[in-house]
Amino acid sequence: MFLMIALMFSLQGIVAKADxxxxxxxxxxxxxxxxxxxxxxxxxxxxxGLSLYDLSQEYAQQKTTAKAEAFLESFAQMSASQVKTYLADNKITKLQSVTTAANGKAQFELAANQGAYLIVQDEIIDGQTIMPLAFALPLVNEDGSVQTSFELYAKPVKLTRAPYFYKYGVKDEVSAPLANAKFVLGKIVSGEKQYLTTTGTEFTASKTPATDANLKVFVSDENGLVLCDIGLTNGEYFFEEISAPTGYQISTEAKNVVVKVTDTQVSVNGIVLAELVAGMVPSSFTQAPKVLNYAVTTDKEDETSDSKKDPADSSSNTDNEVVSGAPGQSGNGGSTGGTTASSTNAKGDATDSSIGGMLAQLGEQKEWISLIGVLMVILAAMQLYKLKKVSKGSGSNEK
Structure with missing residues (x-):
């Protein structure tokens, strides 16, 4: 009966699929x-030239409807280079390639009205491409009928190459986007540092970039993004942080964020960046470097380490102090990590004051384990004695 019911459901699924x-x-x-x-x-x-790719397998791997929709929508946030990388890395199958006619139209034909697909422009032409078209089939009309033909309108977008990175702050070993960090853009000319001015095209030398009103300043937004959307000629540049948000220090790395611009790509700290899509950083599958600042250690947090410092050392933490190393390591003037409370016993040995309560202490732990072991042996012997006694009693009754 169960086999027949299962067969009926499977046949209904096939009929529905055909209908x-x-x-x-x-x-x-x-x-x-x-x-x-x-x-x-x-x-x-x-x-x-336009090409059609099969995303059906990747689409089917999405566990929920919401995730499947988000998967398709994510392609609209990708640049041309990101799309190519995704297709190559995931070995996505190309189904067809066509060329648009004089009226700008091109046609694709699929053998089955199901699955998920992606249409992209093969090459960037005059700095323009189309926004990737990702969709799932079948498409259904308002009356419930399935569409066997439909038209998609491609949206043109301009692609530009520009340097950008993300500014993050580290506090208590936790990193998060850091807004309102200020940078200037510079380059080395004949061994001298020169900085981009407010004109957006000229560079000038300055001994006080942090306070020079003639220099163009780039400020990190709420996501920590620092973007230079000004067209730069080929060459090497650097971002230099001139002001950190309150409570943070400028790290050594933040004073020299390396930028390289060529005919084909822009890299920051050695990472090749995706192109801007319609003037915006693509938010999907984006790789961009993170430049860190570390939180200033307060007097209360650094009370233990301060007591061990040489009284003659009068250095203190400021927003412009240089800090290097990973979170929790010391920089020039203090530790970014927490302190560990400790006490001293009668012999002068340091002990961790965090240990205590109901847990066994040092040698106590061995004593507790030994006691538990002895109790288990006694209980086992008692149980064995009872079993033997019962066994003898049953034997005598049988006689």
Whole structure:
């Protein structure tokens, strides 16, 4: 009976699958447009290569509907280089490649109206590409019928290369985005440091970059993002932090964030950055360096370490103090880690005051374990004695 019921349900699933049109062919038309150079409305993009990729396997791995939708939406936040990297790393199958006609349209045809797919532009043309089109099939009309043909309108986006990184603060060994950290952008010219001015194109020498009003200042936002969206010529540059938010110190790393610009890429601290999408940092699958600042150690937190310092050492922590090393390590003037409370016994040996309460102490632990072991042996012997006594009694009764 159970076998018959299971068979009925499986057959119903197959019939339903056929009825919803999933086994029918579907035709997809893409309308590709680009921004008109004269600034007017969009115009058809002819002769542009588009490719269709199969995301069905990756889409099916999403455990919930919300995660599946978020998976498809994430591609709209990716740059062209990120899309290529994702497709290559995950070995996504390319199904078709077509070229747009004079009217900017291209057509794809799928053998079955099911699964998930991605349409991307093959090459960047004049700094423009289309926003990746990710979608799942089948698509259903308002009346419940399944669409066997539909049209997608591609959105053109401009891609630009620019340096950016994220500013993070470390406090109690926990890192979080740090807003309102201020930086200037500089480069070395004939062995001299020169900084970008408020003109956005000129560089000038300055002995006081932290207070020079002529220099352009880049400020980290609430996400810790520091972005230089000014077109830079090829060469090497550096970001230099000139002001840390209250309660934090400028680290050595933050005074020299290395930037390299070439014809094909921009890197910060050796990490190649994704292009800006419509002037914004793509938020999905983005790799960007993090530059850390460490929290200033307060007098209360550093009470123990201060008592061990040389009284002649009058150095103190300030917002501009240089700190190096990982969280919890000492910099020039104090430790960022916590202190451990300790006491001294009668012999002068240090003991950890955090130990106590109901737990066994040092040698006590061995005594407790020994006592428990003895009790277990006694209980086992008593139980064995009872079993033997019962066994003898039963034997005599049988006689």
């Amino acid at each position: 919803d049109g999933s086994l029918q062919k579907v035709q997809i038309t893409v309308q590709n447009q680009v921004e008109n150079p004269n600034g007017s409305s969009l115009i058809p993009a002819a002769g542009v």
